[in-house]
Amino acid sequence: MHTKSAARNIFYGGSAFFILIFFGLTIHSHYYIVNVSTDKKGLTQAVIHGKKLWEDKSCVNCHTILGEGAYFAPELGNVWVRYGGKDDPEGARETFKTWMKSQPTGVEGRRQMPQFNFTEKELDDLADFFKWVSTIDTNGWPPNDAG
Amino acid sequence: MKYKTQKIALAYFAVAMGLFAIQVLGGLLAGFIYISPNFLSELMPFNTVRMLHTNALVVWLLLGFFGAAYYLIPEEAERAIHSPAIAYAQLALLVVGTLGAVITYTFNLFEGNFFLGLQGREFLEQPLWVKLGIVVAVLMFLYNVTMTALQGKKTAISNVLILGIWGLAIFFLFAFYVPANLALDKMYWWYVIHLWVEGVWELIMAAILAFLMLKLTGVDREVVEKWVYVIVALALFSGVLGTGHHYYWIGTPKYWTWIGSIFSALEVVPFFVMVLFSFSMVWKGGRDHPNKAAMLWALGTAVMAFFGAGVWGFMHTLSSVNYYSHGTQVTAAHGHLAFFGAYVSINLAIITYAMPYLLKREPYNQVLNMISFWVMNSSMAFMTIVLTFAGAIQTHLQRVNGDAYMDVQAQLHLFYVMRFGAGAVFVIGCLMFIYATFVPRKELISKASPAPAE
Numbered sequence A: 001m002h003t004k005s006a007a008r009n010i011f012y013g014g015s016a017f018f019i020l021i022f023f024g025l026t027i028h029s030h031y032y033i034v035n036v037s038t039d040k041k042g043l044t045q046a047v048i049h050g051k052k053l054w055e056d057k058s059c060v061n062c063h064t065i066l067g068e069g070a071y072f073a074p075e076l077g078n079v080w081v082r083y084g085g086k087d088d089p090e091g092a093r094e095t096f097k098t099w100m101k102s103q104p105t106g107v108e109g110r111r112q113m114p115q116f117n118f119t120e121k122e123l124d125d126l127a128d129f130f131k132w133v134s135t136i137d138t139n140g141w142p143p144n145d146a147g
Numbered sequence B: 001m002k003y004k005t006q007k008i009a010l011a012y013f014a015v016a017m018g019l020f021a022i023q024v025l026g027g028l029l030a031g032f033i034y035i036s037p038n039f040l041s042e043l044m045p046f047n048t049v050r051m052l053h054t055n056a057l058v059v060w061l062l063l064g065f066f067g068a069a070y071y072l073i074p075e076e077a078e079r080a081i082h083s084p085a086i087a088y089a090q091l092a093l094l095v096v097g098t099l100g101a102v103i104t105y106t107f108n109l110f111e112g113n114f115f116l117g118l119q120g121r122e123f124l125e126q127p128l129w130v131k132l133g134i135v136v137a138v139l140m141f142l143y144n145v146t147m148t149a150l151q152g153k154k155t156a157i158s159n160v161l162i163l164g165i166w167g168l169a170i171f172f173l174f175a176f177y178v179p180a181n182l183a184l185d186k187m188y189w190w191y192v193i194h195l196w197v198e199g200v201w202e203l204i205m206a207a208i209l210a211f212l213m214l215k216l217t218g219v220d221r222e223v224v225e226k227w228v229y230v231i232v233a234l235a236l237f238s239g240v241l242g243t244g245h246h247y248y249w250i251g252t253p254k255y256w257t258w259i260g261s262i263f264s265a266l267e268v269v270p271f272f273v274m275v276l277f278s279f280s281m282v283w284k285g286g287r288d289h290p291n292k293a294a295m296l297w298a299l300g301t302a303v304m305a306f307f308g309a310g311v312w313g314f315m316h317t318l319s320s321v322n323y324y325s326h327g328t329q330v331t332a333a334h335g336h337l338a339f340f341g342a343y344v345s346i347n348l349a350i351i352t353y354a355m356p357y358l359l360k361r362e363p364y365n366q367v368l369n370m371i372s373f374w375v376m377n378s379s380m381a382f383m384t385i386v387l388t389f390a391g392a393i394q395t396h397l398q399r400v401n402g403d404a405y406m407d408v409q410a411q412l413h414l415f416y417v418m419r420f421g422a423g424a425v426f427v428i429g430c431l432m433f434i435y436a437t438f439v440p441r442k443e444l445i446s447k448a449s450p451a452p453a454e
Helices: A002-037 A045-056 A089-101 A120-134 B004-035 B046-077 B084-107 B128-151 B156-176 B182-217 B221-246 B255-265 B268-284 B292-315 B319-325 B329-358 B366-400 B405-411 B413-438
Strands: none
Touching (some): A002 B182, A002 B221, A002 B255, A045 A120, B004 B046, B004 B084, B004 B329, B046 B084, B046 B128, B046 B182, B084 B128, B156 B221, B182 B268, B182 B292, B182 B329, B221 B255, B221 B268, B255 B292, B268 B292, B292 B329, B292 B366, B319 B366, B329 B366, B329 B413, B366 B405, B366 B413, B405 B413
């Protein structure tokens, strides 16, 4: 039937058209991320290692980061800001490290975070990762420090 | 069942249903941890439970798709599956990979190892060796069904189904690209996640739904196939650029707030057309197919996908709304109803349709199957509404008022209790379905039932 082949051709042609536009915009977005919205120079070995630790411990299956992940534990894309890292980076780092070392709290009825037994170096790298993530230009998200 | 090789589907469906049970039990456990957070917190932390819940879901849905393809492609192509041996080897490979992933997650084995350890990006946690196994398995599948379809009759249904699985394979390759830059990582991560569930999986769903309509209603193939192309065209026209609704807040350019809002708002359209399609086929069709349960699931999947993926997706997809609701329980509500309505239900529909043929029996236990339909649908609807309320409150307290995350969560406790209750009922529905589908009974119920399709 004529209309079926017309529908098929519109499907193939239209889909190819939209996929090409999408790829084009992705390429632009790729350059935008690398050069504009993220801190290129700040992406150090420590930050990269921090991200690796974030993945190895499967943190994203409790926490969100930039709003993506599980909704069981607080947002961490802005944890650096929430800990006051903008004004007092050393204080934020210490607060973060103390927090990590004191888990799990064991408090009855409160969600528990495991103890990961990170070394000082690993904790620093993780802190560097969160600090780097907090500098991503996210169009002003989240609306406030609560994340 | 016209071809012996269609029997391959039985093995796929059986493994899929086993994983379905594991998935919902994992979900129930996760729901219990929400209301009793100290439970298993040292032995099996929440993140591990959640990995099992989400990964079991994805794997069983894929197994269902593969099983559906092995069932329907021979009937469409009018030709036996090219190589049953490859099909069974593919299943064995997927089972080994699944077991490997489960053991790796549960005991966190080989932590940090690039090849053997888990890779902690959401939904793509499978160790590298498992990911490579998935690629090999999908290539085996594509070779097998493409050969079958090429040597046989080419229909729009098998065409769209195979195209959907080719797309699935191609976009999965982005799972191997893990940039050190988190923003880039996220942008390409969505190439797998979004372009699967809001892209190529819709092709698979439309093809299976069309096959069911063709068989259940007896409507002319030409009519059905025209609808299929309209549906999948609308799905990709809206869904591809609709990826932009994930590019609002991750470091991508601001123009995505416009592109994403406009195109993702249109993602509701193909789901609405699926409702129009399935209901008008049933009204037009003259066939009184004995498998009423399959008809119920087929109509149910169209309706619930429209609400879950369509309406609940639209609810928080505009960037001005999403700014406040992003990453709250609203997303969890949408995720649950969308996956259940679209992909769980289409699988249960084709399984309900095919099993009587695969087991060479009348559609036994129809009533129990239909009861399980209502139990699962109503409990999932309840869970979705509960989580939506929780999400709305969370959005206001946390995103508008700026209250701390954990303080807000404490205030949502009642909703999490109700969610757990809904989950428990859903598990019962799931087990009822599996029993009704796999355990044959002596009496024939279908002929006696008055057959209300909806």
